[in-house]
Amino acid sequence: MKMELFARTRKLLPIFKYSFGQQGPRALIIGGVHGDEPEGVIAAQGVLAALNASFNYKLQVTVIPEFNPEGILNKMRMNSAGVDLNRNLPTKDWSPVAAKERYFPGKAANSEPENQALVQLLDTQKFDLIISAHSWNPMININGPGCEPEADVIKKHTGYTIEPDIGYPTPGSLGTYGGKERGISTITFEIQKDIDFHEINKIHVPALLECLKQTEKRNH
Numbered sequence: 001m002k003m004e005l006f007a008r009t010r011k012l013l014p015i016f017k018y019s020f021g022q023q024g025p026r027a028l029i030i031g032g033v034h035g036d037e038p039e040g041v042i043a044a045q046g047v048l049a050a051l052n053a054s055f056n057y058k059l060q061v062t063v064i065p066e067f068n069p070e071g072i073l074n075k076m077r078m079n080s081a082g083v084d085l086n087r088n089l090p091t092k093d094w095s096p097v098a099a100k101e102r103y104f105p106g107k108a109a110n111s112e113p114e115n116q117a118l119v120q121l122l123d124t125q126k127f128d129l130i131i132s133a134h135s136w137n138p139m140i141n142i143n144g145p146g147c148e149p150e151a152d153v154i155k156k157h158t159g160y161t162i163e164p165d166i167g168y169p170t171p172g173s174l175g176t177y178g179g180k181e182r183g184i185s186t187i188t189f190e191i192q193k194d195i196d197f198h199e200i201n202k203i204h205v206p207a208l209l210e211c212l213k214q215t216e217k218r219n220h
Contacts, residue, residue: 001052006064007117011080013069015114017062017121020051024058025128025218028121029208031064033086033132033174035071035078039191039200040133046205058216062125067114077102079112086132087172088115091181094172105172118174122182129215130178130186131208135195141166141188143179146218150211151187157207160190 006017031044044065051061066072070080078084087098087105094109110116129150140151140162151162166188170176179186191204 001055006121007113009068009070009079009113011070013073015064015067015069015117017064018048018052019060019062020055021057021060024060025215026060026125027062027129027131027212027215028127029061029063029131029133030067030174031133032066032068032072034084034134035068035074035076037077037135037193038072039135039193039195039197040189041066041072042197042200043133043189043191043204043208046201047208050205050209057212059212061212062121062127067118078104079114081106081112083112084172085112085114086174087170088112089172089174089177090115090119091172091176093169093176099169109172122178122184127178127184128218130174130184131189131211132174132187133189133191133204133208135191135193137190138192139163139166139190141175141190143175143186143188144182144184147179147185147187149214149217150185153211153214154187154189154207157203157210166190 002019006015032041048063083106084103090109098104138160140160175188178184
Protein backbone atom coordinates (compact mmCIF):
# COMPACT_ATOMS: atom_id res chain seq x y z
CA MET A 1 0.00 0.00 0.00
CA LYS A 2 1.14 3.52 -0.81
CA MET A 3 -0.31 6.34 1.28
CA GLU A 4 -0.11 9.86 -0.11
CA LEU A 5 -1.46 13.32 0.65
CA PHE A 6 -4.22 13.82 -1.93
CA ALA A 7 -5.24 17.38 -1.09
CA ARG A 8 -5.85 19.86 1.69
CA THR A 9 -9.20 21.44 2.44
CA ARG A 10 -9.82 25.17 2.77
CA LYS A 11 -9.03 24.83 6.47
CA LEU A 12 -5.90 22.82 5.53
CA LEU A 13 -7.18 19.47 6.76
CA PRO A 14 -5.37 16.64 4.96
CA ILE A 15 -7.12 14.25 2.59
CA PHE A 16 -5.27 11.00 2.01
CA LYS A 17 -5.38 8.53 -0.84
CA TYR A 18 -4.22 4.94 -0.66
CA SER A 19 -2.96 3.05 -3.69
CA PHE A 20 -2.57 -0.67 -4.34
CA GLY A 21 -1.19 -2.62 -7.29
CA GLN A 22 0.94 -1.62 -10.24
CA GLN A 23 -0.70 -3.34 -13.21
CA GLY A 24 -4.10 -4.04 -14.69
CA PRO A 25 -7.27 -1.94 -14.89
CA ARG A 26 -7.63 1.04 -12.58
CA ALA A 27 -10.41 1.48 -10.02
CA LEU A 28 -11.14 4.45 -7.77
CA ILE A 29 -13.26 4.15 -4.63
CA ILE A 30 -14.37 7.30 -2.80
CA GLY A 31 -16.22 7.70 0.49
CA GLY A 32 -17.37 10.70 2.47
CA VAL A 33 -18.17 13.12 -0.34
CA HIS A 34 -21.08 14.19 1.85
CA GLY A 35 -20.06 14.53 5.48
CA ASP A 36 -23.46 13.55 6.85
CA GLU A 37 -23.38 10.17 5.10
CA PRO A 38 -21.08 8.10 7.34
CA GLU A 39 -22.21 4.85 5.73
CA GLY A 40 -20.13 5.64 2.65
CA VAL A 41 -17.08 6.37 4.81
CA ILE A 42 -17.46 3.07 6.67
CA ALA A 43 -17.77 1.17 3.38
CA ALA A 44 -14.68 2.80 1.89
CA GLN A 45 -12.70 2.31 5.10
CA GLY A 46 -13.75 -1.33 5.15
CA VAL A 47 -12.49 -1.83 1.61
CA LEU A 48 -9.23 -0.08 2.51
CA ALA A 49 -8.71 -2.31 5.55
CA ALA A 50 -9.44 -5.47 3.55
CA LEU A 51 -7.09 -4.52 0.73
CA ASN A 52 -4.36 -3.60 3.18
CA ALA A 53 -4.73 -6.95 4.94
CA SER A 54 -4.60 -8.94 1.70
CA PHE A 55 -4.24 -7.57 -1.81
CA ASN A 56 -4.57 -10.34 -4.39
CA TYR A 57 -5.92 -8.45 -7.37
CA LYS A 58 -4.47 -7.79 -10.81
CA LEU A 59 -5.66 -4.24 -10.49
CA GLN A 60 -4.55 -0.74 -9.62
CA VAL A 61 -6.89 0.44 -6.87
CA THR A 62 -7.03 3.92 -5.32
CA VAL A 63 -9.13 4.52 -2.20
CA ILE A 64 -10.03 7.96 -0.82
CA PRO A 65 -12.16 7.06 2.22
CA GLU A 66 -12.73 10.58 3.61
CA PHE A 67 -13.06 12.93 0.65
CA ASN A 68 -14.75 15.69 2.68
CA PRO A 69 -13.12 15.65 6.14
CA GLU A 70 -14.52 19.06 7.07
CA GLY A 71 -18.06 17.85 6.43
CA ILE A 72 -17.40 14.58 8.24
CA LEU A 73 -16.10 16.38 11.34
CA ASN A 74 -19.02 18.81 11.29
CA LYS A 75 -21.56 16.08 10.42
CA MET A 76 -22.83 18.18 7.55
CA ARG A 77 -23.28 17.52 3.85
CA MET A 78 -21.12 20.39 2.63
CA ASN A 79 -17.53 21.43 3.25
CA SER A 80 -16.56 24.39 5.46
CA ALA A 81 -17.42 26.81 2.66
CA GLY A 82 -20.96 25.43 2.54
CA VAL A 83 -20.38 23.85 -0.87
CA ASP A 84 -21.91 20.53 -1.89
CA LEU A 85 -18.87 18.85 -3.44
CA ASN A 86 -21.12 16.64 -5.57
CA ARG A 87 -22.55 19.73 -7.28
CA ASN A 88 -19.24 21.56 -7.76
CA LEU A 89 -17.48 19.52 -10.45
CA PRO A 90 -16.97 21.28 -13.81
CA THR A 91 -19.71 19.55 -15.78
CA LYS A 92 -21.23 21.02 -18.90
CA ASP A 93 -24.52 21.41 -17.04
CA TRP A 94 -22.98 23.05 -13.94
CA SER A 95 -25.18 25.85 -12.61
CA PRO A 96 -24.68 28.39 -9.80
CA VAL A 97 -28.35 27.98 -8.89
CA ALA A 98 -29.07 25.60 -6.02
CA ALA A 99 -32.39 23.81 -5.69
CA LYS A 100 -31.88 23.91 -1.90
CA GLU A 101 -29.22 25.46 0.35
CA ARG A 102 -27.70 22.05 1.03
CA TYR A 103 -27.03 21.65 -2.70
CA PHE A 104 -25.07 24.93 -3.00
CA PRO A 105 -22.66 24.32 -5.93
CA GLY A 106 -20.18 27.04 -5.06
CA LYS A 107 -19.60 30.41 -6.72
CA ALA A 108 -17.82 28.75 -9.65
CA ALA A 109 -17.43 25.23 -10.99
CA ASN A 110 -14.46 23.36 -9.52
CA SER A 111 -13.88 26.10 -6.96
CA GLU A 112 -13.15 23.69 -4.11
CA PRO A 113 -9.70 22.18 -3.42
CA GLU A 114 -11.16 18.71 -2.93
CA ASN A 115 -12.58 18.67 -6.45
CA GLN A 116 -9.56 20.39 -7.98
CA ALA A 117 -7.46 17.49 -6.75
CA LEU A 118 -10.00 14.97 -8.04
CA VAL A 119 -10.08 16.54 -11.50
CA GLN A 120 -6.28 16.49 -11.59
CA LEU A 121 -6.29 12.83 -10.58
CA LEU A 122 -8.74 11.95 -13.36
CA ASP A 123 -6.62 13.94 -15.81
CA THR A 124 -3.42 12.09 -14.92
CA GLN A 125 -4.74 8.53 -14.46
CA LYS A 126 -7.04 6.64 -16.78
CA PHE A 127 -9.55 4.98 -14.48
CA ASP A 128 -11.73 2.17 -15.76
CA LEU A 129 -14.15 2.31 -12.82
CA ILE A 130 -15.18 4.86 -10.20
CA ILE A 131 -17.34 3.94 -7.21
CA SER A 132 -18.54 6.74 -4.94
CA ALA A 133 -20.14 5.44 -1.74
CA HIS A 134 -22.99 7.54 -0.34
CA SER A 135 -26.13 6.89 1.70
CA TRP A 136 -29.70 7.78 0.78
CA ASN A 137 -32.46 5.68 -0.77
CA PRO A 138 -30.70 2.37 -1.43
CA MET A 139 -29.75 2.01 -5.08
CA ILE A 140 -26.90 1.45 -7.49
CA ASN A 141 -26.87 4.49 -9.76
CA ILE A 142 -24.83 3.93 -12.94
CA ASN A 143 -23.40 6.49 -15.34
CA GLY A 144 -21.10 5.97 -18.29
CA PRO A 145 -20.45 2.87 -20.37
CA GLY A 146 -19.87 -0.65 -19.10
CA CYS A 147 -21.06 -0.31 -15.49
CA GLU A 148 -23.44 -3.26 -15.60
CA PRO A 149 -21.08 -6.14 -14.66
CA GLU A 150 -19.91 -4.43 -11.47
CA ALA A 151 -23.40 -3.13 -10.70
CA ASP A 152 -24.78 -6.67 -11.03
CA VAL A 153 -22.26 -7.90 -8.45
CA ILE A 154 -23.34 -5.25 -5.96
CA LYS A 155 -26.99 -6.04 -6.64
CA LYS A 156 -26.37 -9.73 -5.96
CA HIS A 157 -24.98 -8.92 -2.50
CA THR A 158 -27.36 -6.14 -1.47
CA GLY A 159 -30.59 -6.62 -3.41
CA TYR A 160 -30.48 -2.96 -4.40
CA THR A 161 -31.93 -1.91 -7.75
CA ILE A 162 -29.72 -0.65 -10.58
CA GLU A 163 -30.85 2.79 -11.72
CA PRO A 164 -29.49 4.82 -14.67
CA ASP A 165 -31.08 7.95 -13.18
CA ILE A 166 -31.03 8.93 -9.53
CA GLY A 167 -34.41 10.63 -9.93
CA TYR A 168 -33.62 14.34 -9.91
CA PRO A 169 -31.16 16.73 -11.60
CA THR A 170 -27.58 16.59 -10.30
CA PRO A 171 -25.52 19.20 -12.16
CA GLY A 172 -21.88 19.21 -11.11
CA SER A 173 -21.99 15.61 -9.86
CA LEU A 174 -19.32 12.95 -10.21
CA GLY A 175 -21.75 10.68 -12.04
CA THR A 176 -22.17 13.31 -14.72
CA TYR A 177 -18.54 14.43 -14.82
CA GLY A 178 -16.89 11.03 -14.66
CA GLY A 179 -19.53 8.85 -16.27
CA LYS A 180 -21.46 10.87 -18.82
CA GLU A 181 -18.77 13.34 -19.86
CA ARG A 182 -15.48 11.47 -19.45
CA GLY A 183 -16.78 8.04 -20.35
CA ILE A 184 -15.60 6.34 -17.15
CA SER A 185 -17.80 3.61 -15.70
CA THR A 186 -19.12 5.44 -12.63
CA ILE A 187 -21.26 3.94 -9.88
CA THR A 188 -22.88 6.03 -7.17
CA PHE A 189 -23.50 3.42 -4.49
CA GLU A 190 -26.34 4.71 -2.32
CA ILE A 191 -26.26 2.62 0.86
CA GLN A 192 -29.37 2.56 3.03
CA LYS A 193 -29.34 5.53 5.39
CA ASP A 194 -28.81 4.83 9.11
CA ILE A 195 -27.93 1.20 8.49
CA ASP A 196 -25.93 -0.56 11.21
CA PHE A 197 -22.22 -0.25 10.52
CA HIS A 198 -21.70 -3.96 11.23
CA GLU A 199 -24.07 -4.72 8.36
CA ILE A 200 -22.01 -2.51 6.05
CA ASN A 201 -18.90 -4.51 6.86
CA LYS A 202 -20.79 -7.79 6.55
CA ILE A 203 -22.62 -7.10 3.27
CA HIS A 204 -21.51 -3.95 1.49
CA VAL A 205 -17.75 -4.24 1.87
CA PRO A 206 -17.71 -7.81 0.47
CA ALA A 207 -19.90 -6.54 -2.38
CA LEU A 208 -17.31 -3.93 -3.27
CA LEU A 209 -14.43 -6.38 -2.98
CA GLU A 210 -16.13 -8.85 -5.33
CA CYS A 211 -16.91 -5.92 -7.60
CA LEU A 212 -13.16 -5.34 -7.94
CA LYS A 213 -12.74 -8.98 -8.99
CA GLN A 214 -15.16 -8.24 -11.80
CA THR A 215 -13.12 -5.18 -12.78
CA GLU A 216 -10.04 -7.40 -13.14
CA LYS A 217 -11.63 -8.83 -16.28
CA ARG A 218 -11.58 -5.48 -18.08
CA ASN A 219 -9.04 -4.93 -20.82
CA HIS A 220 -6.94 -1.92 -19.99
